[in-house]
Amino acid sequence: xxxxxxxxxxxxxxxxxxxxxxxxxxxxxxxxxxxxxxxxxxxxxxxxxxxxxxxxxxxxxxxxxxxxxxxxxxxxxxxxxxxxxxxxxxxxxxxxxxxxxxxxxxxxxxxxxxxxxxxxxxxxxxxxxxxxxxxxxxxxxxxxxxxxxxxxxxxxxxxxxxxxxxxxxxxxxxxxxxxxxxxxxxxxxxxxxxxxxxxxxxxxxxxxxxxxxxxxxxxxxx
Amino acid sequence: xxxxxxxxxxxxxxxxxxxxxxxxxxxxxxxxxxxxxxxxxxxxxxxxxxxxxxxxxxxxxxxxxxxxxxxxxxxxxxxxxxxxxxxxxxxxxxxxxxxxxxxxxxxxxxxxxxxxxxxxxxxxxxxxxxxxxxxxxxxxxxxxxxxxxxxxxxxxxxxxxxxxxxxxxxxxxxxxxxxxxxxxxxxxxxxxxxxxxxxxxxxxxxxxxxxxxxxxxxxxxxxxxxxxx
Numbered sequence: 139x140x141x142x143x144x145x146x147x148x149x150x151x152x153x154x155x156x157x158x159x160x161x162x163x164x165x166x167x168x169x170x171x172x173x174x175x176x177x178x179x180x181x182x183x184x185x186x187x188x189x190x191x192x193x194x195x196x197x198x199x200x201x202x203x204x205x206x207x208x209x210x211x212x213x214x215x216x217x218x219x220x221x222x223x224x225x226x227x228x229x230x231x232x233x234x235x236x237x238x239x240x241x242x243x244x245x246x247x248x249x250x251x252x253x254x255x256x257x258x259x260x261x262x263x264x265x266x267x268x269x270x271x272x273x274x275x276x277x278x279x280x281x282x283x284x285x286x287x288x289x290x291x292x293x294x295x296x297x298x299x300x301x302x303x304x305x306x307x308x309x310x311x312x313x314x315x316x317x318x319x320x321x322x323x324x325x326x327x328x329x330x331x332x333x334x335x336x337x338x339x340x341x342x343x344x345x346x347x348x349x350x351x352x353x354x355x356x357x358x359x360x
Numbered sequence: 361x362x363x364x365x366x367x368x369x370x371x372x373x374x375x376x377x378x379x380x381x382x383x384x385x386x387x388x389x390x391x392x393x394x395x396x397x398x399x400x401x402x403x404x405x406x407x408x409x410x411x412x413x414x415x416x417x418x419x420x421x422x423x424x425x426x427x428x429x430x431x432x433x434x435x436x437x438x439x440x441x442x443x444x445x446x447x448x449x450x451x452x453x454x455x456x457x458x459x460x461x462x463x464x465x466x467x468x469x470x471x472x473x474x475x476x477x478x479x480x481x482x483x484x485x486x487x488x489x490x491x492x493x494x495x496x497x498x499x500x501x502x503x504x505x506x507x508x509x510x511x512x513x514x515x516x517x518x519x520x521x522x523x524x525x526x527x528x529x530x531x532x533x534x535x536x537x538x539x540x541x542x543x544x545x546x547x548x549x550x551x552x553x554x555x556x557x558x559x560x561x562x563x564x565x566x567x568x569x570x571x572x573x574x575x576x577x578x579x580x581x582x583x584x585x586x587x588x589x
Contacts, residue, residue, distance in 0.1 A: 254445035257406055262459030262508065263433040272458075276449045 196302025247281025405432030438505030
């Protein structure tokens with residue numbers, strides 16, 4: 139088992155999940171509440187990573203974050219190193235790749251809340267921020283947990299985007315899924331099996347916890 | 361110039377009303393689709409009308425000519441509808457506290473208890489809002505709307521479904537307050553003894569306005585027909 143890859147993968151998934159919740163909650167709130175004409179466009183852009191092949195996302199991010207674009211040179215100057223082939227670059231790629239897995243459940247959770255509750259909060263003088271923190275977030279707790287679990291497990295299983303942006307640098311960009319690929323290339327099937335079982339366990343556990351919580355919410359008086 | 365003067369189009373329906381609430385209570389009667397709820401939502405600030413002017417308690421809340429628009433929540437207006445819309449994750453106490461501002465902790469606590477007691481809901485203070493019965497929810501919704509001491513309270517059939525005794529109790533409690541009411545009702549008996557003006561709304565227009573007995577004398581058939589719908 140490549141423990142270095144395991145630790146890096148967990149760090150990447152945790153950082154990505156945190157950033158996606160911070161970014162996804164206001165974005166989903168806006169999507170769920172706005173009547174702007176360009177909402178479908180923004181919603182389509184946030185959902186696009188589900189449909190695009192990971193290698194396509196990885197390729198364009200590799201170009202964008204590399205030294206041949208103004209943005210790539212700018213971030214390299216700020217960070218002191220290029221984003222490509224670095225942990226920070228993996229985080230950027232993971233956030234973009236997993237964005238729909240945060241925004242979709244969050245927006246669905248916000249939309250499921252009775253609009254009369256939001257109206258009452260506004261009538262009682264609550265600002266949009268207070269409405270979000272005092273009404274929407276507590277009533278969307280299940281959606282937030284679902285979004286976090288999906289982002290975490292989805293990031294843990296990433297392969298294409300990670301390989302394109304980060305390559306395969308031990309301790310810097312080699313995640314568990316890339317370690318499995320390396321192990322198979324080396325014909326170390328037993329090690330690859332153990333690593334794969336760990337990923338299966340991660341995902342299964344996250345889903346079981348998620349559905350247990352959902353069952354609890356559906357039967358509060360059971 | 362009337363205090364409330366609103367023109368608003370919603371698809372094929374248009375609302376064009378003007379009146380000045382003279383009494384403590386103004387009761388709006390009218391058939392379904394007359395525009396009663398739309399009128400209340402415009403006054404509350406939940407809908408921005410195409411044009412008009414709203415002046416209540418000496419404050420201009422809306423004036424489309426002069427581009428004045430006081431946002432919802434800053435109008436000192438409460439709204440209670442048939443659906444109490446209590447925050448289900450909060451206790452009754454926290455629901456009532458939600459809109460109270462600018463009070464220290466002690467005065468805030470006293471205000472919550474005062475409002476709950478007024479509507480006979482004090483024993484419910486620590487219960488989760490989603491554990492209440494329909495009638496209890498209506499009482500708490502009224503207490504919550506009145507807790508911030510609004511200048512104006514808008515009621516859209518808040519007593520629908522309550523038994524006569526409960527409705528009478530709640531009306532007496534409301535009457536004991538100085539708050540001015542704009543009250544959509546279907547029940548003539550409910551407001552018979554109230555110091556109320558009546559507005560008869562029909563297809564988005566004011567068909568009659570004035571003291572109840574006066575409107576009843578001139579529009580009896582129309583009023584009774586609407587109330588029987």
